[in-house]
Amino acid sequence: MSGPVNSVSKQMNVDTDIITLTRFILQEQQTVAPTATGELSLLLNALQFAFKFIAHNIRRAELVNLIGVSGSANSTGDVQKKLDVIGDEIFINAMRSSNNVKVLVSEEQEDLIVFPGGGTYAVCTDPIDGSSNIDAGVSVGTIFGVYKLQEGSTGGISDVLRPGKEMVAAGYTMYGASAHLALTTGHGVNLFTLDTQLGEFILTHPNLKLPDTKNIYSLNEGYSNKFPEYVQDYLKDIKKEGYSLRYIGLMVADVHRTLLYGGIFAYPTLKLRVLYECFPMALLMEQAGGSAVTIKGERILDILPKGIHDKSSIVLGSKGEVEKSLKHVPK
Numbered sequence: 001m002s003g004p005v006n007s008v009s010k011q012m013n014v015d016t017d018i019i020t021l022t023r024f025i026l027q028e029q030q031t032v033a034p035t036a037t038g039e040l041s042l043l044l045n046a047l048q049f050a051f052k053f054i055a056h057n058i059r060r061a062e063l064v065n066l067i068g069v070s071g072s073a074n075s076t077g078d079v080q081k082k083l084d085v086i087g088d089e090i091f092i093n094a095m096r097s098s099n100n101v102k103v104l105v106s107e108e109q110e111d112l113i114v115f116p117g118g119g120t121y122a123v124c125t126d127p128i129d130g131s132s133n134i135d136a137g138v139s140v141g142t143i144f145g146v147y148k149l150q151e152g153s154t155g156g157i158s159d160v161l162r163p164g165k166e167m168v169a170a171g172y173t174m175y176g177a178s179a180h181l182a183l184t185t186g187h188g189v190n191l192f193t194l195d196t197q198l199g200e201f202i203l204t205h206p207n208l209k210l211p212d213t214k215n216i217y218s219l220n221e222g223y224s225n226k227f228p229e230y231v232q233d234y235l236k237d238i239k240k241e242g243y244s245l246r247y248i249g250l251m252v253a254d255v256h257r258t259l260l261y262g263g264i265f266a267y268p269t270l271k272l273r274v275l276y277e278c279f280p281m282a283l284l285m286e287q288a289g290g291s292a293v294t295i296k297g298e299r300i301l302d303i304l305p306k307g308i309h310d311k312s313s314i315v316l317g318s319k320g321e322v323e324k325s326l327k328h329v330p331k
Helices: 002-011 021-032 039-059 082-098 131-136 221-226 229-240 251-261 274-287 319-326
Strands: 069-073 079-081 101-106 121-129 140-148 169-175 179-184 190-195 200-205 216-218 264-273 291-293 311-317
Touching (some): 021 039, 021 200, 039 082, 039 121, 039 169, 039 179, 039 190, 039 200, 082 131, 082 140, 101 274, 121 274, 169 274, 179 251, 216 251, 221 264, 251 311, 274 291, 274 311, 311 319
Parallel strands (some): 101 121, 216 264
Antiparallel strands (some): 121 140, 169 179, 179 190, 190 200, 264 311, 291 311
């Protein structure tokens, strides 16, 4: 029976053997960690529910007036958009109900949240990155990183004030015409696309790898007068070489493009949050064969944060491009 069925599906140009995120998670657990308890797999499934719920709310945002200022500010002083508040609530509820998360750090919360009961993981997130752009129809996204609690811990700040290289999973979901999820569990990077008809994330870009070089750069040159002189010199040099500027102004979107095509993304000032922006993106880049450093050349994943909302500069992308930028750093 398998022959005729396969023949019909090919004639109709229908792939009936798609890999969903759930299937991928289960297969990876069986292949990479067959003796694992399955707790991380359950957590990843809770995360994908949060992404689907947020994607649903973003698609209907204009219709139900979710766009606009909510009248409050988040922990880092940014004015909260209504969608930020809803996204944060979705994330908190999804992580609490998973029963696998003990600690949650969110950009929208001043302090970390410690859930009652069990849970062996800590999650750090920016629930909706770039919400200030949504009125203009620009993509927004969710960034996340996952730590396993330290041995003997009952949940506390020490579980997240750790180098990013200790994260066990990280990624982002970019919401737009389609929702795209980039995920790493320390075994490469895979990109999934949400099929809204099926309600499933489908594996569309397995084992993503960055090219070593690509003459594309991405940063906000409107602030170039605030950049260190050696960064300005670097920009002058690559412009002479004919590099193309591609900048959207949303970290998730700019990193997404860099992950797909290569090149370099930079934020040379102390703006991006270490735990839930820099660390997850740095882990993705390294797992895809790229690199991520501060503008002084320090490896992002080696940073030891002192507070849950610490900030850093960042330079990430193709390894060859990052190395080229570091040649301008004073010795």
